[in-house]
Amino acid sequence: MTHHEFREAVTQLGYEKGAQPLQVPELTSVESLGDLYKYSDATKSKFNELKVIQPYQHHEMFSEPISMTTTNTEQISKQVLSKLQGPSKDNRVCLVGAKGIGKSTLLMQAMALANSSDATQAPVFLHIPNxxxxxxxxxxxxxxxxxxxxxxxxxxxxxxxxxxxxxxxxxxxxxxxxxxxxxxxxxxxxxxxxxxxxxxxxxxxxxxxxxxxxxxxxxxxxxxxxxxxxxxxxxxxxxxxxxxxxxxxxxxxxxxxxxxxxxxxxxxxxxxxxxxxxxxxxxxxxxxxxxxxxxxxxxxxxxxxxxxxxxxxxxxxxxxxxxxxxxxxxxxxxxxVAPFTKDETSKLLEFYQQAGVLQATQGETEFTKIANNQYTLSGGNPWFLVQAAAFAY
Structure with missing residues (x-):
């Protein structure tokens, strides 16, 4: 029992502690797109201190926050992170897009890549979460x-x-x-x-x-x-x-x-x-x-x-x-910020299934059909995708 309403309860009660451990690599580069990654312990420590992770992003579904690298990740890496050795006045961007498209998540990915062992030099982070x-x-x-x-x-x-x-x-x-x-x-x-x-x-x-x-x-x-x-x-x-x-x-x-x-x-x-x-x-x-x-x-x-x-x-x-x-x-x-492609949507749903978030489906054909339906319903928007998948399963 809790005094929280459901929306607050799922972010406050630590449901992620009972989730299965994730067998995914740490995000250090954008060499491979369309893959799922978790964040390094050093990056998660900075995220926790700076309150980078926003509520209501459904991170409680997993034992730790995960995200998928897409062309958006590649774009911000090329447009911003590759220019961190130059003046900040020539390196200013703003992430825009529809509700739930992943603007805050992309910001997290940018910070994680800047803090990774593959980065040329880890920067000082001046982060304002709200x-x-x-x-x-x-x-x-x-x-x-x-x-x-x-x-x-x-x-x-x-x-x-x-x-x-x-x-x-x-x-x-x-x-x-x-x-x-x-x-x-x-x-x-x-x-x-x-x-x-x-x-x-x-x-x-x-x-x-x-x-x-x-x-x-x-x-x-x-x-x-x-x-x-x-x-x-x-x-x-x-x-x-x-x-x-x-x-x-x-x-x-x-x-x-x-x-x-x-x-x-x-x-x-x-x-x-x-x-x-x-x-x-x-x-x-x-x-x-x-x-x-x-x-x-x-x-x-x-x-x-x-x-x-x-x-x-x-x-x-x-x-x-x-x-x-x-x-x-x-x-x-x-x-x-661009939505997921059909392949990225399918890959994310497949990961949800393997992680135990979604119930098992009856065969590969059935899963492909559901993935196509969810892509059509959500338009590749991650926020709508989670809702559509929850109803489907």
């Missing part, structure tokens, strides 16, 4: 009079903690390029350049969650920008339209007027990263849209060049500053 959390009013906030930006202490503190744990192996190798002084227990503490590391900064300095003006976050991102001469930085933002299509935030000024996303410290920095104004010498930016909201909003669609700007568009549906930021410095390139 961009809407920046603007939805769920965090405390305080105005920094020096910068004119609102800081969000609790959101920043929690995010920095995740980044520290996920990137500990890299951060411990990066010596600070400047001294940094902060207050701890009413005493001044100085982290010394060339001696202390970025990990020391994130682990020892509590200014990120301080309810008062601080320059800790600005120092951190500027330090990463400097370090990106040697180590690439990969910025990944899932559910990105939850931020960029909702630039008028739930926060308020003292006069109760709305706070724009560019007036938030983290929001303003992300806009600069997406526009290419804030550039990492080595790195890239991957955005992923969500189909859960903002279907009628235009900022990202115009910014990606998918729609033409109408001067008569309602202000709450379109923000020209957001669109211009995405179009700046060559623009963010959209990547349309």
């Amino acid at each position: 961009a809407n959390a920046i603007v939805d009013g769920s965090s405390d906030y305080i105005l920094n009079q020096k910068t004119g930006k609102y800081q969000q202490p609790m959101f920043t503190k929690r995010w920095i903690w995740k980044l520290k744990n996920a990137n500990a192996d890299v951060f411990k190798q990066l010596k600070l390029s400047r001294d940094f002084t902060y207050e701890k227990d009413r005493k001044e503490v100085t982290l010394v350049k060339g001696e202390n590391t970025v990990y020391d900064l994130l682990n020892d300095c509590h200014d990120f969650g301080k309810y008062g003006p601080t320059n800790a976050f600005q120092f951190f991102v500027e330090e990463l920008q400097h370090q990106s001469q040697n180590v690439p930085v990969l910025v990944t933002i899932d559910r990105a339209n939850g931020l960029f299509d909702f630039p008028i935030t739930e926060y308020r000024h003292a006069d109760f007027s709305s706070v724009h996303v560019s007036q938030l410290e983290i929001g303003d920095w992300l806009l600069k990263v997406v526009s290419g104004e804030f550039n990492f010498t080595k790195g890239g930016v991957i955005l992923a849209q969500s189909s859960d909201f903002s279907a009628h909003r235009k900022s990202m669609k115009v910014g990606l060049g998918l729609e033409v700007h109408s001067p008569y568009e309602k202000a709450w549906l379109f923000d020209i500053d957001i669109a211009n930021a995405m179009l700046a410095n060559g623009g963010v390139k959209p990547i349309e």
Whole structure:
């Protein structure tokens, strides 16, 4: 028994612990397409720290998350991962597509490949699992009079903690390029350049969650920008339209007027990263849209060049500053996530059957018929495919 409704129960109650162990290889390259892979322990550890795996993706069907490599995987590898040794302003993409098509899964695959043993150099991961959390009013906030930006202490503190744990192996190798002084227990503490590391900064300095003006976050991102001469930085933002299509935030000024996303410290920095104004010498930016909201909003669609700007568009549906930021410095390139082919659909259903997720069918002919039916019903969309297969079996 549980107090959860079914949709929440399957993600909360650990059903995957009773699933059969998977006999599939780890994802390290895209040499073979149309195959099922699991993620390495090192990658899963980073995923858990950064909350990369989104709920309701049906990963509870297996003992551990799996995914299939497709032409989408090959495309993002060529367009983004192969360019991580170049500037991030020239390496910005956004994953778009229908609901359930696999945008978040493709983002996971990109991060796994970047972190694999086959990668040229593992990057620093700056991942935001739900961009809407920046603007939805769920965090405390305080105005920094020096910068004119609102800081969000609790959101920043929690995010920095995740980044520290996920990137500990890299951060411990990066010596600070400047001294940094902060207050701890009413005493001044100085982290010394060339001696202390970025990990020391994130682990020892509590200014990120301080309810008062601080320059800790600005120092951190500027330090990463400097370090990106040697180590690439990969910025990944899932559910990105939850931020960029909702630039008028739930926060308020003292006069109760709305706070724009560019007036938030983290929001303003992300806009600069997406526009290419804030550039990492080595790195890239991957955005992923969500189909859960903002279907009628235009900022990202115009910014990606998918729609033409109408001067008569309602202000709450379109923000020209957001669109211009995405179009700046060559623009963010959209990547349309393609559905599975018939062969990929059949291969996935066959794997489901072998893993014990689906009941055994009466012979190969019957299975082929069901696979063809499921492809017709789902159109190769993974989300609809799972639903169609569940009804069929």
